[in-house]
Amino acid sequence: xxxxxxxxxxxxxxxxxxxxxxxxxxxxxxxxxxxxxxxxxxxxxxxxxxxxxxxxxxxxxxxxxxxxxxxxxxxxxxxxxxxxxxxxxxxxxxxxxxxxxxxxxxxxxxxxxxxxxxxxxxxxxxxxxxxxxxxxxxxxxxxxxxxxxxxxxxxxxxxxxxxxxxxxxxxxxxxxxxxxxxxxxxxxxxxxxxxxxxxxxxxxxxxxxxxxxxxxxxxxxxxxxxxxxxxxxxxxxxxxxxxxxxxxxxxxxxxxxxxxxxxxxxxxxxxxxx
Numbered sequence: 001x002x003x004x005x006x007x008x009x010x011x012x013x014x015x016x017x018x019x020x021x022x023x024x025x026x027x028x029x030x031x032x033x034x035x036x037x038x039x040x041x042x043x044x045x046x047x048x049x050x051x052x053x054x055x056x057x058x059x060x061x062x063x064x065x066x067x068x069x070x071x072x073x074x075x076x077x078x079x080x081x082x083x084x085x086x087x088x089x090x091x092x093x094x095x096x097x098x099x100x101x102x103x104x105x106x107x108x109x110x111x112x113x114x115x116x117x118x119x120x121x122x123x124x125x126x127x128x129x130x131x132x133x134x135x136x137x138x139x140x141x142x143x144x145x146x147x148x149x150x151x152x153x154x155x156x157x158x159x160x161x162x163x164x165x166x167x168x169x170x171x172x173x174x175x176x177x178x179x180x181x182x183x184x185x186x187x188x189x190x191x192x193x194x195x196x197x198x199x200x201x202x203x204x205x206x207x208x209x210x211x212x213x214x215x216x217x218x219x220x221x222x223x224x225x226x227x228x229x230x231x232x233x234x235x236x237x238x239x240x241x242x243x244x245x246x247x248x249x250x251x252x253x254x255x256x257x258x259x260x261x262x263x264x265x266x267x268x269x270x271x272x273x274x
Contacts, residue, residue, distance in 0.1 A: 001201045009026070014117075023071070026061075027187075031089070032145070033090040033145070034156065035089055035090060036089075037090070037091050037093050037156075037157050037159050038090045038091070038093070038160060038161045038201070039092075039093055039159045039187065040059045040092050042063060042164070042206075043165070043166050043167065046167050046206050049167070049208070050241075054241075054256075056256060058094060058165055059094040060256065061091035061256075062090070062239075063255075064255040064256070065146055066091060069255060072088040073088065090160070092164060093187075094146070095162075098157070098187035099188055100148050100151040101147040106143065106144075106147035106251065109147070110140055111138065113136075113139035113142075117139045118140075119179075127227050152189065152194055157187075158196060159186070159187070159195060159196060159197055161200040162186070162199050162200070162202070163204055164181065164202070164204065165180075165206055165239075168205045169211070169215065173205060173227055174226055174230050175224070176229070183198070186267040190191075200234070202235045202237070203231050203235070204236075204237050204238070205220070205236075205237075206238075207238050207240045208241055209241070209243045210241075211242075220238065226239060
């Protein structure tokens with residue numbers, strides 16, 4: 001790529017600054033790269049309802065519960081030695097968008113994100129604009145690493161669990177969730193055997209408290225009991241939304257702000273054909 005003399009000199013002068021210090025590098029590894037992946041598989045009705053009400057995907061709706069909102073303490077064994085983690089985190093991923101971006105799409109997303117973040121910082125010098133802390137650099141970095149996910153050459157996206165989500169309004173939630181159990185609902189790499197197609201499962205009923213057609217408490221509990229009897233020993237839970245009334249709570253908005261702020265980028269591509 002040909003660079004203008006001034007831009008090329010600036011790139012060479014800031015190249016050492018692009019190297020992360022040990023502490024930020026460790027935080028980047030543990031908070032962005034090496035996070036266990038939980039695949040989210042939902043019915044079309046649930047996905048459309050959450051998108052319409054909140055502008056979020058199911059994975060984005062669950063994201064704060066992956067250790068960002070409240071600390072999660074876990075214990076496990078490595079070579080028969082117990083290990084405890086006080087701040088365990090996971091990354092939720094929508095199964096229907098869990099595919100690697102094409103080079104063309106990755107370039108489009110990166111350019112769109114950089115352009116959107118750089119428009120308000122045009123008055124900065126070339127030297128300042130090329131430093132890693134610049135907003136455009138952070139957006140480019142995020143888009144670049146997202147474009148590498150779900151590729152055949154890496155195993156960081158190996159699902160450790162799958163969350164199945166159906167509406168509490170379903171007349172037969174057992175049948176609906178059993179349909180979501182099919183391996184064809186998993187990401188393409190799982191169907192091909194590159195990644196594990198049968199991770200641990202958890203079932204969730206999404207219950208909208210603001211929807212008058214949602215079942216009452218007694219009917220909801222009856223559906224949960226039927227699900228627990230069918231899916232044991234896998235966990236079965238209910239997630240209640242829209243309990244806060246019509247007025248938005250700033251503390252809740254802050255939890256989802258990173259996802260809502262990225263709405264200007266082009267949408268992810270559809271899953272590749274089987």
